[in-house]
Amino acid sequence: MKKIKSPINYTGNKYRLLEQIQPHFPEKVGTFVDLFCGGATVGFNVDAEKVILIDNNKYVIGLLEHLAGQQYEDIKLKLEEIIEKYHLSYSAKYSYKFYKDQIDEPGNNGLKKYNEVGYYTLRNDYNHLQSKFTPDAMNMLYILMVYGFNNDIRFNAKGDFNLPAGKTDLNQNNLNKLKEYIERAQKINYKFVCGDFKEERIQSVIKGADFVYADPPYLITDAVYNEAGGWTEKDETDLIELLTDLKNTGKKFVLSNIASKTDMQNLYLSEWIEKEKDIRMVELKYNYASSSYNKKNRYCEEKEVIVEVKND
Numbered sequence: 001m002k003k004i005k006s007p008i009n010y011t012g013n014k015y016r017l018l019e020q021i022q023p024h025f026p027e028k029v030g031t032f033v034d035l036f037c038g039g040a041t042v043g044f045n046v047d048a049e050k051v052i053l054i055d056n057n058k059y060v061i062g063l064l065e066h067l068a069g070q071q072y073e074d075i076k077l078k079l080e081e082i083i084e085k086y087h088l089s090y091s092a093k094y095s096y097k098f099y100k101d102q103i104d105e106p107g108n109n110g111l112k113k114y115n116e117v118g119y120y121t122l123r124n125d126y127n128h129l130q131s132k133f134t135p136d137a138m139n140m141l142y143i144l145m146v147y148g149f150n151n152d153i154r155f156n157a158k159g160d161f162n163l164p165a166g167k168t169d170l171n172q173n174n175l176n177k178l179k180e181y182i183e184r185a186q187k188i189n190y191k192f193v194c195g196d197f198k199e200e201r202i203q204s205v206i207k208g209a210d211f212v213y214a215d216p217p218y219l220i221t222d223a224v225y226n227e228a229g230g231w232t233e234k235d236e237t238d239l240i241e242l243l244t245d246l247k248n249t250g251k252k253f254v255l256s257n258i259a260s261k262t263d264m265q266n267l268y269l270s271e272w273i274e275k276e277k278d279i280r281m282v283e284l285k286y287n288y289a290s291s292s293y294n295k296k297n298r299y300c301e302e303k304e305v306i307v308e309v310k311n312d
């Protein structure tokens with residue numbers, strides 16, 4: 001299977017770690033659950049009869065599901081209509097330089113200045129929509145993400161998309177990711193499920209799987225989905241309990257996590273490994289210290305790990 005990137009530039013996505021994680025998955029899987037799927041990078045790169053992708057972010061799940069169900073040429077036209085309506089730049093067609101040359105500004109703000117007015121008009125129109133889950137709304141959200149700060153997806157408590165304009169636009173790279181994602185969706189048997197892993201209906205999906213890959217927010221790092229109590233110590237212990245139950249019923253799983261960073265350790269994780277003799281921790285080679293979301297911790301050493309059930 002060719003490795004593909006998610007059309008959503010997701011903080012903490014596992015693209016660069018796939019080669020290290022995948023050998024810990026079974027070779028033949030019936031139903032594979034990608035729990036805390038984020039941008040779907042793992043689930044859409046796995047060879048399984050069926051993949052169920054679970055996340056509690058309704059916007060992310062809505063967008064991924066919408067994009068996966070499109071025909072590439074159709075959605076491209078829809079996106080172009082939005083770009084035209086809001087007078088946004090379109091590097092994939094006219095080149096980055098074409099727009100950059102029109103901005104009279106030193107510094108490294110990419111296409112931000114060119115797109116600012118149109119972006120905020122689009123954001124305002126989007127935030128006033130009756131429903132954010134129609135196909136047109138999803139296309140607007142995709143454009144907001146691509147032209148927005150850090151290409152993130154973030155909503156405030158009122159349900160308004162609240163990121164400022166960013167430096168990038170719809171470039172060829174984004175179109176390629178979109179195309180490959182749609183093509184992959186047409187080949188695999190997938191299902192997106194939106195919900196919290198603690199809900200009973202979600203737990204029964206998880207327990208019905210043949211194999212579970214879990215990539216929760218990390219207790220000791222920062223990301224958009226950790227903000228404002230997004231992941232608590234209670235969540236951490238509830239997840240550990242769920243995975244222990246899975247193991248005790250003969251199921252296998254792989255959990256991704258950060259075990260420690262310079263001055264902090266995830267004690268729940270180390271105590272769990274200490275207690276359960278049939279699981280083990282494997283250290284991975286790449287750490288997020290070099291990625292942009294962790295700039296403030298750029299120089300700290302993060303120990304990125306997976307936890308898996310030992311083979312008999």
Ligand SMILES: C[S@@+](CC[C@H](N)C(=O)[O-])C[C@H]1O[C@@H](n2cnc3c(N)ncnc32)[C@H](O)[C@@H]1O
Pocket residue numbers: 010011012013014015036037038039040041042054055056057195196197198215216217218225230231235
């Ligand atoms: C580390 S990210 C997953 C990244 C993903 N593996 C990828 O490659 O893009 C963690 C995800 O957990 C989701 N999440 C946070 N709390 C959750 C909960 N209680 N139940 C389900 N999903 C949750 C977040 O929305 C976020 O997408």
